[in-house]
Amino acid sequence: MSTTGQDLTEQASALLSLDRVDEAKELLARRLAQDPEDVRAWAKLARCHLRVKEYDKVVEATGAALAIDPEYVDALIVRTYGMRRTTRPDESLAAAQEAVRLAPLMWQSHVALAEALGAWQPRWPEVLEAAQEAVRLGPEETAAYYALWKASLLNGRGDITALAVRETLRIDPTDAWALQEHADRQARAPGVRPKKQAEVYASALAADPASDRMRMGLDRAVFQMLRGTRWLAVLSLVLAGGAIDLFPSDGDGPGLPLPLGTRLYALALIGVIWAFGAWRRYRKLRAGVRLSVRSLVRRMFWARLVLAQAVLGTLCAVAIVAVPWTDRGVPQVVFWVGLGPTLLTIWFDRPRTR
Structure with missing residues (x-):
């Protein structure tokens, strides 16, 4: 191989590592135009196709490489994935087994074998064995x-799943899939509140800003937090109704209008409910979560509806205790205007949290 050819292939490898797949393909095409017998360039081209899920082209490129050198291990490894994704499990397994035979001390060979064996459920224990051997070698x-x-998921081994995530984050604290799994595991732990879930996903998203999965998890947690504000409005309405005894059991409650001191005291209690239930909580949120709250309100109709109902319910509660009513008819209507739609949508929008 000429020096120019080596340079082109090396440059293509560097571009592929940076996810600049199209540029890598161009360089490899130039190299193969110079020397169609360059088995390494064919294998690298196959990896480019694999990166962008062009599985038929993976099979073609590895076929060309193996026609030149039937024992080129990297081509066999990549061919395993191409065959697996084009639903040719027998050929995928044959390629992986040949890679292991030729390079038994190469961890990538055993990873490929684990991938190929996954096509048969009765052989899932062998998948775990192959993956464990890959870890031992690498x-x-x-x-x-x-x-x-992946192998531990197939075999229901949660302990090994957790180990794989921990070790990956030890090696690379910014690894995308491990961050996602770690965040999901923390967020789904029993007793974890939406605020904590949002902070967990925000931390993971800061390390991997392109993760749609983490963005969805953060949006879900933020929406659950926003849903909680409606319960503060409901509590405010119940407190306001109790303050003036909107629905007296004996048909006759305390005389109206209420004294100014009583009304001010009820208003202060509503303020305390919101201070401890919402303001104190949201004020202490990390910046990423606060930004997500604003973003979700702009993007999602149901988030805007939730806030609107929380505001409406609270304003109704304030109106009930702030105005010196002389009759209970109007404040009763105000009470149901604030409470009825809110309770209905609390039940109706539950699926939006999933």
């Missing part, structure tokens, strides 16, 4: 732990 390779994570 204890500092995040891809080996990713294979172990």
Whole structure:
């Protein structure tokens, strides 16, 4: 291979590592135009196609590489994934087994074998064995732990799943899938409140801003927090109704209008409910979560509706205790205007939290 050819292939490898797949393809096409027998360039081209899920082209490129050198291990490894994704499990397994035979001490061979074996449920225990062997051979390779994570999911081994995530984050604290799994595990732990869930997802999103999965998790947690504000409005309405005894059991409550001191005291209690229930909580949120609250309100109709109902319910509660009513008829209507739609949508919008 000429020096120019080596340079083109090396440059393509560097571009592929930066996810600049199209540029890598162009360089490899130039290299193969110079030397169609360059098996390494064919294998790199196959990896480019694999990165963008062009699985038929993966099979074609690895076929060209193996026609030149039937024992080129990297081509066999990549071919395993191409065959697996084009629903040719027998050929995928054959390629992986040949890679292991030729390079038994290469952790990538065992990762490929674990991938191929996953096509048959009765062989899932073998998937875990292959992944564990990959980790043994590559204890500092995040891809080996990713294979172990997938294998442990197939076999229902939660302890190994957690181990794979921990070890991956030890090696690379910014690894995308491990951050996602760690965040999901923390957020789904029993007793974790929406505020904590939002902070967990915000931390993961800061490390991997492009993660749609973390963005969805953060949006879900923020929406659950916003839903909670309506319960503060409901509590304010109940307190206001109790202050003037809107629905007296004996048909006759305390005389109206209420004294100014009583009304001011009820208003102060409503203020305390919101101070401890919302203002204090939201004031202490990390900046990323606060920004997400504003973003979700702009993007999501149901988030805007939730806030509108919380505001409406609270304003109704304030109106009930602030105005010196002389009759209970009007404040009763105000009470149901604030409470009825809110309770209905609390039940109706529950699916939006999923």
